[in-house]
Amino acid sequence: MKMDDLQPWTAAVFEDKLRAMGDRYHIHHPYQVMMGEGKSTRQQIQAWVANRYYYQINIPIKDAAIMANCPEREVRRHWVQRILDHDGFEGEAGGIEAWIRLGEAVGLSREEIISQQHVLPGVRFAVDAYVNFARQRPWQEAAAASLTELFAPTIHKSRLDHWPTHYPWIEAEGYNYFRRRLNEAPRDVVHGLRITLGHFNTRELQERALSILQFKLDILWSMLDAMLLAHCPVQVDGWGPYRKMGEAA
């Protein structure tokens, strides 16, 4: 049977399938698990914040690319909020500034965060792939890629709940970024889901949306792979997806 012959899933079933992909979210990556369980060193936390800075500064560039590709004013009126959230505006410093403060709260200097000196090549390639995707693909596809945010509030909340106990040396002001996202992400998800459920309306398109979401999950996963390899050398042999070259599968 060809894909065209298959009935589209109902919106509810399609949404369930998108949500089910949460079991591949980076909350389950060893680097993230380690941070969540209080097992990370100060240097590993610093490395994560310094590397994630590159993601943070590229999110509004990605969102501007989506808007540049979108002829629908109604969509742009909503989407522009994401840029304001991260870049800030008069009287509101914005999410990137909140992330820099998180960096300072974990003991990095503003200069070393902004200089990107700790950003690993693998992180750079992964983030750039997301921005390039948004530049090159139809805006609805890039909107669907943002739906990993379905799963983000859980991870932000877990950091807020557990990090202060695990890492008492992190200054309290650093947590504002995660608090902000608890409000912002659910609103973005409502909009992103509406676009995705409306646009991907044949079985073939719905399958395409699932593969786009997988692509975005892979970006987030790859970022942490790069950090694991660079900052957790002890674990490489015994833990995680890495096998020595030549070793049997």
Ligand SMILES: O=C(O)c1cc(C(=O)O)c2c(n1)C(=O)C(=O)c1cc(C(=O)O)[nH]c1-2
């Ligand atoms: O800390 C996280 O685990 C996490 C994940 C994600 C995500 O799932 O892409 C985002 C964020 N945070 C985030 O803070 C954020 O602003 C954001 C924007 C987007 C996006 O794709 O447009 N994802 C995420």
